[in-house]
Amino acid sequence: MQGSTSVSALGARHASGASSSAAAEREPGARKGARAAGGTAGLKRAHYREARLPLLLLLPQLLVLLLFFFIPAIRALAQAFVLTDPFGNSVQFVWFDNFRALLTSPEYQSSVWVTIWFTLAQNAITLAIAMVLAFATDRVVRARGLYRSVILLPYAIAPVIAGILWAFLFNPSVGPIAFLLKGMGIAWDPIRSGFDAFLLVTFAASWKHICYDYIFLVAALLAVPPSLVEAAAVDGAGPLLRFFRIGLPMISPTIFFLLAMNFVYGFFETFAIIDAVTKGGPGGATMILVYKVYLDGFVHIDLGSSAAQSVLMMIFALVLTMVQFRYVERNVNYDV
Amino acid sequence: MMLRRSALAGLMAAAFSAAPALAQQKVEVQFWHALSGVLGERVDEIVKRFNVSQDKYTVVATYKGNYDEVINATIAAYRAKKAPQIVQIYERGFMSMLLSGAIVPVQDLLTEKKKDVDFGDFIKPVASYYQYKGKLMSMPFNSSTPILFYNRAQFEKAGFKEPADTWGELEKQLYTIKQKGAAECGSSLAGDYFWSLMENYSTVNDQPWGTKSNGYDGLDTQFVYNKTRLVGQVTRLQKWVNDGVIQIAGQGLSPEQLFTSGKCATFFASTAAHGGIEKAKDLPWSATYLPHEADLTAHNSSIGGATLWVMKGHRAEEYDGVAAFLAFIASPDLQLWWHKVTGYVPITNKAYQLAKAEGYYKQSPTREIAILQLNRGTPTANSQGFHFGNYTQTTFALREEMESVFANKKTPQQGLDDAVRRGNEILRQFEKLNAGKY
Numbered sequence: 200m201q202g203s204t205s206v207s208a209l210g211a212r213h214a215s216g217a218s219s220s221a222a223a224e225r226e227p228g229a230r231k232g233a234r235a236a237g238g239t240a241g242l243k244r245a246h247y248r249e250a251r252l253p254l255l256l257l258l259p260q261l262l263v264l265l266l267f268f269f270i271p272a273i274r275a276l277a278q279a280f281v282l283t284d285p286f287g288n289s290v291q292f293v294w295f296d297n298f299r300a301l302l303t304s305p306e307y308q309s310s311v312w313v314t315i316w317f318t319l320a321q322n323a324i325t326l327a328i329a330m331v332l333a334f335a336t337d338r339v340v341r342a343r344g345l346y347r348s349v350i351l352l353p354y355a356i357a358p359v360i361a362g363i364l365w366a367f368l369f370n371p372s373v374g375p376i377a378f379l380l381k382g383m384g385i386a387w388d389p390i391r392s393g394f395d396a397f398l399l400v401t402f403a404a405s406w407k408h409i410c411y412d413y414i415f416l417v418a419a420l421l422a423v424p425p426s427l428v429e430a431a432a433v434d435g436a437g438p439l440l441r442f443f444r445i446g447l448p449m450i451s452p453t454i455f456f457l458l459a460m461n462f463v464y465g466f467f468e469t470f471a472i473i474d475a476v477t478k479g480g481p482g483g484a485t486m487i488l489v490y491k492v493y494l495d496g497f498v499h500i501d502l503g504s505s506a507a508q509s510v511l512m513m514i515f516a517l518v519l520t521m522v523q524f525r526y527v528e529r530n531v532n533y534d535v
Numbered sequence: 536m537m538l539r540r541s542a543l544a545g546l547m548a549a550a551f552s553a554a555p556a557l558a559q560q561k562v563e564v565q566f567w568h569a570l571s572g573v574l575g576e577r578v579d580e581i582v583k584r585f586n587v588s589q590d591k592y593t594v595v596a597t598y599k600g601n602y603d604e605v606i607n608a609t610i611a612a613y614r615a616k617k618a619p620q621i622v623q624i625y626e627r628g629f630m631s632m633l634l635s636g637a638i639v640p641v642q643d644l645l646t647e648k649k650k651d652v653d654f655g656d657f658i659k660p661v662a663s664y665y666q667y668k669g670k671l672m673s674m675p676f677n678s679s680t681p682i683l684f685y686n687r688a689q690f691e692k693a694g695f696k697e698p699a700d701t702w703g704e705l706e707k708q709l710y711t712i713k714q715k716g717a718a719e720c721g722s723s724l725a726g727d728y729f730w731s732l733m734e735n736y737s738t739v740n741d742q743p744w745g746t747k748s749n750g751y752d753g754l755d756t757q758f759v760y761n762k763t764r765l766v767g768q769v770t771r772l773q774k775w776v777n778d779g780v781i782q783i784a785g786q787g788l789s790p791e792q793l794f795t796s797g798k799c800a801t802f803f804a805s806t807a808a809h810g811g812i813e814k815a816k817d818l819p820w821s822a823t824y825l826p827h828e829a830d831l832t833a834h835n836s837s838i839g840g841a842t843l844w845v846m847k848g849h850r851a852e853e854y855d856g857v858a859a860f861l862a863f864i865a866s867p868d869l870q871l872w873w874h875k876v877t878g879y880v881p882i883t884n885k886a887y888q889l890a891k892a893e894g895y896y897k898q899s900p901t902r903e904i905a906i907l908q909l910n911r912g913t914p915t916a917n918s919q920g921f922h923f924g925n926y927t928q929t930t931f932a933l934r935e936e937m938e939s940v941f942a943n944k945k946t947p948q949q950g951l952d953d954a955v956r957r958g959n960e961i962l963r964q965f966e967k968l969n970a971g972k973y
Contacts, residue, residue, distance in 0.1 A: 282968055285610045288636040289968060306935075306957070370788055390785035391776070391942045482939035498603050499928035500610065500631070501964075 272513070278506035285500040297507035306483060307491070307508075311515075314487045317401055318465035324405040325461055326454065329412035334442055337420045347417065354410040358468070362475025365403040389477070393484025396477045400485045403476055404469045411464075412457045419450035459523055466516055488512050561593045564856040565619030569605040569841065570677070571598055573810065577876055585863050592856030594621075602628075602841065603927075609846070613637050618846040620857050623676060625841045626664060627926040630750070632844050633672055634924070634969045639845040639854070641861060642670040648858035652865050656883045660835050660909045664920035665842055673842035674861045675882040677873075679805040680836045681731035681825060682904045684812060688819040689800040692717040697821070698801065701829040706771065709780050709800065718800040721780040723793035728772075729934055730839050731803045731825075733760075736768045738837040738918035740828050750922035754966040754973050758929070758958045761951035764828060769940060769947040776941045783941065794820075805839060806905035809878035822901040824908050834918045835911045840879065880905045924965030929958035 279297055283290045301307045336346050353361065368376045371388045380387040389395040423446055431441050447454075470489050473479060479486035479494065486494075492512065496505030570578050575598050582596040599605045602625040612618045624632055632638055645652050654662075654671060661675045685698050693712040699705045709721030725731055737744050742763040750756040775781040782799055784790040794802035795815035802808070803825070812820055827833035843864070845857055863869060870886035873879060875895065881887045887906055890896065896903040914920075923929060933954040940950035 282964065284635060284968055285606075285631060286635040286637045287610075287614050291968065300960070306932075366785075367788075370785055372782070372784065372793070373788055390783050391938075393939075393942060393944070480935065480938050481942055482944060483935050494931070495928075497607055499925065499931065500607070501925070501928060 275506045275509045278502055279510045280503075282503050285502070293503070297503045298511070301504065301507055301511065306486075309483055310486045310488055310491050313397070313483070313485065314466070317397070317404075317469075317485075317487055318462055320401045321405050321408070321465045321469075322458060322461040324401065325408045325412050326457060328405070329409045329416055329457075330454075332409070332413055333416035333420055334446070336417065338438065350413055351410045353407055356407070358407060358471035359475050361407050362403060362472040365399060365406075365472075366476045369399050391481060393481055396481055396484050400469070400473055400476050403472050404465065407472065408461065408464050412461070415453050415457055416450065419453035420446060423449045455523075455527055458527065459520060462519060462523070463516070466512070488515070560590070562591060562852050562856045564592055564594045564621065564853060564860060566594050566596045566621040566623075566843075566860070567599045567605055567608065567619045568596060568623040569599065569602045569625075570623070574677075574877060577873070581864065581869065581873070584869075585860055588863070589859065592859060594856070594860050606631075613846065616848065618848065620849050620853055621843050621845060621860070623841045624673070624844050625927075626839055626921075627930060629665065629672075629842075630922055630924040630926065630965070633667055634972045637847050638672070639847055640667075640670060640672050641674045641843070641845055642672070644845055644854060645858055645862060648855060650858050650862040652862050653883070653885070656885055658880065658882060658884060658887070658906065658909055659914050660838050660918070660920065661880075661882050663914050664838055673844045674864060676841055676843050676864065677807075677877065677879045678838045678840040678882055679807040679879050680838050680905045680909050681725075681735050681803055682806050682822050682901075682908065683825055684794060684802040684804060684808065684820055684822045686718065686794070686797065686800045686819060687821050689718040689797070698823055698826070700824065700826055700833075702768070702771065702826045703829055705826045706775075709775070710778070712800050713778075713780055718798065720782040720793070720799040721775065722782070722801040722803065723790045723799040724776075724781050724783045725790045725802065725804045726784075727805070727839070728803070729930055729937065731805070732772065733765060733768065733933075733937075734921065735825060735836045737763065737765055738835065739825055739833055740764060740831045741834045741915055741917050743917045744921060745923060748916035749920065750924075751916070751919065754924065754962075754969060756923065756962060758923075758955040758962070761948065761955045764831075766947055766951060769937070769951060773940050773943070773947055777943065806880065806902070807840075807878040809902065822904055824904060833911060835914055836908045837918060837920060838880075838909065874902075878902070880909065923958075923962060924969065925961045929961045932957035932961065 280292060280294060281290050282293045282296070332350055336343060336350070339346055356364075368374045369387070369389060371377045371381075371390060377387050387395055389399045427445055427449075428441055431445055436444065466487075467489050469487065470493065473485055473487060473490045474493075477485040479490050488508065489512065492505055492508045495501045495508065566582065568575075568578055578596055578598075582594045586593055597619075599608045602623075605622060606624055606628055609618060609622045609624070618637070642654055657671070657675060658678075660680075661678050662671065665671055665673050665675060683698060687697075689712055690697060690708070693708070693715045695708050695711075699708055712718050713721050734744065736742070737760065742760070742765060743749065744760050745756045745758045747753045747756040772781065776783065782793055784793055791802065791804065791808060791811050793799045794804075795812060795818055797818065802812075806822075812818070824833070825836055843861065845854075845861075849857075865883065867881075867883060867885040867889050870881045870883055871889045874881040874886060874890060881890060891903075936945065936950040936954040936957075939945040939953075940947055945953070
């Protein structure tokens with residue numbers, strides 16, 4: 200659901216971004232005129248003479264958005280400004296107290312940093328490994344389908360199961376991998392050491408998401424025109440050079456899209472892994488924001504603070520996405 | 536396919552036609568609880584016994600997940616005006632439930648309905664925990680207290696008859712056990728160590744946890760456990776962790792397993808762990824009292840567990856059913872049975888006397904430790920219980936800080952100071968919200 204909407208959003212962005220930004224760069228003065236022209240001479244007016252049908256077609260999606268996004272978001276916003284007991288029998292309006300308490304709390308600040316490092320590390324690991332795998336299977340001829348199926352397997356595993364699996368494999372008392380690590384002389388203890396725990400959830404979350412990035416990268420690499428690659432090969436470029444000079448630039452829109460998706464994944468969907476592997480511990484070392492929202496809201500029933508946290512998180516995610524589109528997209532080549 | 540579908544339809548029709556007939560005769564009482572597995576089966580058994588014992592009411596027991604999930608489900612249901620009549624809430628939810636404005640005090644209800652329950656007969660630390668202004672607010676149901684389980688063979692191998700009863704001596708024993716190789720580790724850290732090794736350390740050694748008699752005398756209570764002997768206890772625990780004398784099981788492994796598999800020589804845990812430990816094969820185990828400080832007198836320990844709360848907003852005849860069910864639960868016979876099949880303590884002295892009279896403790900002496908430990912002396916202001924608002928939240932802060940202490944990121948004093956600071960902020964929020972209600 201989330202994936203598909205984002206794909207279509209990207210598609211739209213793809214089309215309009217390519218035309219307007221390219222045009223703007225070539226003749227900056229004509230920017231305004233081009234925009235206005237695009238507005239009146241677009242496809243939409245030509246196809247829909249009146250507003251009723253398009254509205255009707257949009258309705259299901261708008262309804263879903265209203266029910267599952269706008270109403271909860273507005274309620275969270277309202278909740279963020281009150282102090283309330285769990286049963287809702289006494290409610291006090293406290294202005295920005297919930298926000299102030301959060302922003303001055305060392306625990307919340309630490310949670311923000313944990314989230315930043317976690318999403319960044321997860322993003323880098325996921326993309327790097329997925330890219331290597333996609334590049335490698337692109338060159339494999341025999342049993343290519345088999346390789347792909349094996350690499351895709353983790354995607355079919357529920358996050359909680361994946362989390363429990365990792366927690367067990369790396370448990371310092373009974374885990375086989377922890378045993379190997381100890382044999383190699385590495386003092387591995389994710390139960391006491393916050394850093395080890397952080398590494399563990401980062402790897403678990405990345406492992407779970409590599410296949411997602413991999414599918415998209417494989418598809419993107421397939422779309423690279425073979426003629427270009429062959430021409431380069433004839434000119435004497437090796438596989439690595441061909442990848443960096445031809446493959447990589449041509450799949451950059453996909454990479455950009457995956458970057459955004461990985462952030463969303465790291466931000467919101469790693470909840471189950473955290474819950475199964477560390478529950479935010481030890482000492483808050485893996486307390487990512489979304490887990491803290493859950494903990495304060497559903498376990499500690501501190502609804503005001505939890506709502507304020509959701510609002511901050513929404514702002515945080517929005518800013519991040521905007522920054523991504525603004526700065527990262529500049530280096531993305533859409534002219535395939 | 537067709538056949539199966541028609542059979543299903545028939546079944547459903549039968550079920551629907553049967554339901555109204557029952558409903559006309561009996562008043563239904565909903566009971567949400569948090570006990571799963573064998574304990575859940577025992578709850579079902581209680582309910583079944585009650586339903587068979589009379590023909591006016593039907594209690595319907597529903598497992599709603601763990602304690603956190605039950606309190607959440609209750610809150611959601613209450614807000615939607617669909618709360619059940621009875622809910623099982625853990626001891627840490629006491630203040631939140633008491634001041635919620637959503638409950639009916641149990642003692643008032645049972646007195647009003649003229650139920651024959653002897654409120655003076657409840658075991659003291661149980662009664663004192665759940666009382667407000669001298670009256671029971673909720674019906675004690677499953678209560679336990681931590682005791683010290685130990686591996687007899689490993690103690691003997693290291694040259695000890697049994698665990699010492701002071702912390703200092705016990706520490707020496709555990710180090711010897713590890714050094715002599717009698718066991719890989721001295722103890723396994725239970726998941727609820729903040730209760731068994733910290734809160735109960737404070738009650739047994741009569742150390743305050745907070746001001747205002749641990750919150751009993753006012754919402755403006757403050758945590759003070761960073762200024763008591765608890766600092767020494769946490770220093771000791773940190774040392775044990777660093778020296779591998781106590782082992783932390785971590786996610787994916789149960790601390791109890793470390794004890795039952797013979798890896799660790801002792802286990803500080805709830806008396807309700809009896810069930811699991813008794814099942815362990817070839818484990819030469821026994822149990823004893825929690826240790827105390829050599830220079831301090833041992834007081835009673837504190838309870839943990841849950842009680843049954845009665846929710847507001849139901850019909851009078853439903854409350855008749857609720858009262859009847861709660862009186863049934865408090866009856867000595869049922870308590871005796873519950874004590875024997877679950878490992879929880881009997882909540883009344885009558886039930887305890889019954890167990891003693893029939894020689895139950897002769898065959899399982901360790902089952903008596905918990906109740907003797909609870910009945911030791913008269914509860915003081917520090918050992919009567921813990922009345923702090925948002926107590927799950929403050930406990931969580933304490934646990935997080937303890938994790939930093941165990942990882943040597945903070946000294947015991949720093950960790951406890953930070954836990955107190957965070958805890959007090961949470962207490963102030965609760966005070967602000969409930970000003971004038973307590």
